Amino acid sequence: MKRINTVEELESRRDTLLQEQDSDTLTVTLCGGTGCRASGADPVMDALQQQLKEKGLQDRVSVQVTGCHGFCEQGPIMVIDPENTLYCQVTENDVPEIVEKTIENGEKVDRLLYRDPVSDEMIEKEADIPFYKAQDRVLLGDNRRLTPGNIDDYIANGGYAALGQVLNRMTPEEVIGEIKNADLRGRGGGGFPAARKWETCRDTPSAHKYVICNADEGDPGAYMDRSILEGNPHAVIEGMIIGAYAVGAQYGYIYVRKEYPLAVSHTEQAVKQAREAGVLGENILGSGFSFDVEIARGAGAFVCGESTALMASVEGKVGEPRPKDVHTVEAGLWNCPTTLNNVETWVNVPHIMNKGANWFASKGNESSKGTKIFALTGQVKNTGLVEVDMGTSLNDIIYKIGGGPHNGARIKAVQTGGPSGGCLPENKFDLPVDFDALTEAGSMVGSGGMVVLDENTCMVDVAKYFLNFLQEESCGKCVPCRVGIGRMLEILTDITEGNGKPEDLDVLEQLAWTISETSLCALGKTAPNPVVSTLMYFREEYEKHIRDHQCSAGVCRNLVEYRIDPDRCTGCGACLKACPHGAVEGEKKQVHTIKQDLCEKCGICKNVCKFDAISVQ
């Protein structure tokens, strides 16, 4: 690739690339995000290439494999432009039909079109799908248009224009001023104003300064950072260069988990291309400003998402947090001022520079601006990555975008913010999703995980799940986090096994307070949140477990019994055959019974019963 030496050269390169593009060409876009790949996008890709070759269509049709589109529920996703036809759950066997009907003859393959689970209507165009329509896809929208490993694609889509503008026309102070006006708050969880970090880092005198991109995304079920790095790594790099220019850093690190192989390889590729193109490295775009980044791979410790632990890990030490009495913006990596931001925060930077602080601030609400990506999972019809304006209500996300409950069961709560977040009950669903409102309600935006829970979920069990996760992922350095979480987990285990005592709830509250006040790092300080929020909103469930030894959701095995309703049982014998523990007995055509001493409460009998005769009590 030819090196771009000035901003003017960059612009003329963009013009040339745009002229080469032809909007009338038939383009097949296949989602190549990890979700779609897991559901089989690779064989579809191979089959498509082969079919096109066999029919001699390679020149007429351009094929693009992009990053994650977000609609992971329906993957592998294929979009055919300019018609904007979206096909869901495409398999390699569907490819010949798609090529013949849609690509050659312009007809639709009806069975592959999206059928809206709410209205049961068939929807042809991608743009008309309610899941997409209710979103504001500023960041994810780019994923859909770009081939990740292609800098030309990124430049043609307006890439590095923000960098050119910053280097050509803005002072570092002006850049920080713009970020401040936009009121960009950190997307990694804390929601700390990015401009304040940048400013302190800039004002701290030091020969060396660093910027870091935190892509150590560890929350169970969250994958927005992964999808951005996989789909649009150049945007992260561009954001970091602008940030480095603003704070005066010469070097940067992208700290990404090794469990994200695609993200690592796409980022590596992007860094290489950016260096070759002259937008990264010495004398960027002829401005005299030099900056380079390196990719640091994390070994999968959840705690390394904490800034000081992450920096220790980059330094080659054990990834453990240290006290933050002196902030990392003053003394961070190798004791130098360091600006650390999350992937999503960095990606927002080029957008703000291109479209202006006012554009950004016009989105969102009073306390939080811009858009935020959430990983919507759990018991909703449409799961996937959703991007909405800050301040959108939980209701809109769960019902409008998510399409409501998955299997007709009533939605009971939503867990936001990953293990450090909390559970909010249904009567809080009109809350705007912003940093302050959720924190006030006892949860948090966090990195953007959103797990929808229905009435078949036991809230004590949910709290226990997250505490178990945190206990394993705690670094173990300080007493409240290591011992305290273990003690809370012990108490919760007792409660779910029917050994809870009435005073346990007070002990839990005392422990929660102690852990959150005295822990060394944010992992410990926020660890009790799952318990605190479920105690706040679902206390009666805890009490029922303790007092009546009952789990109304039927989840806690020690507290439930499987029973066969004699009026409904036809004696078909399905449950008897299915039970792996030999706990069902009964003659053919006679009512069956379950021997409670043998029953392991696995629920297989209930799943196989065609007559709804088995109930959990």
Add this chain to the structure above:
Amino acid sequence: MEKRVNITIDGVHIRAPEHTSVLDTAIEFGICIPHLCHYPGVPDIGACRLCIVENVVRGKPRVTTSCTLKVREGMEIHTNTDRIQQLRKNVAEMLVAEAPNSKAVQDVAVRCGVTDVPYKFHNEECVLCGRCVRVCNDVWQAKALGFVGRGRDRHVAFPFEKKPDFCKHCESCVDLCPMNRTPCPGPMKKGEEFVCGQCESQLSMAEDVDDSCVWCRLGDGFGCTRKVQAQ
């Protein structure tokens, strides 16, 4: 001349030497803050969380460990507010329930006002204070001991679980270990643990030195039994 900064601890104005920690300063000036993982001359990591204090930043009291907090000009510290006392007691409860078989842990728990614990005792052999690891790595530079694993798997071990030949056999690790003395009633068997509540020795490992306790009034604040028994 050594540079000094002005700080207040519990309302007492102190000119503390720059670069020292709040805990060292407090002890130097006769203000007793309970601690366990701290040992004079060994770098602090803030593991036990017993030495927590309130550091007032922009009018807001923030809980932080005094061993890792360096003195800064104008700093305002409170070592014994109601909140700190309660939190410290809760942390001490956790510690003594983990390791009732340590005289040092029993001592500090009693002095923080712990009379009983709301959990089952665990009777661990190590509280992971890291004194041994730090004295080996940071003081003697021997690097023969380290932490292995994370979360509940965290433990102190030799490299690759084998005593290395570069261990200098200095036995500092053993000397500094808070677990190397059992409580006065003798070793407690599993299932028979209790908070002994009788100890009146100094927590610091200088406990053999007579008259090292300053009998401070502040000890009342966290229920230091030395003071009570002296009366």
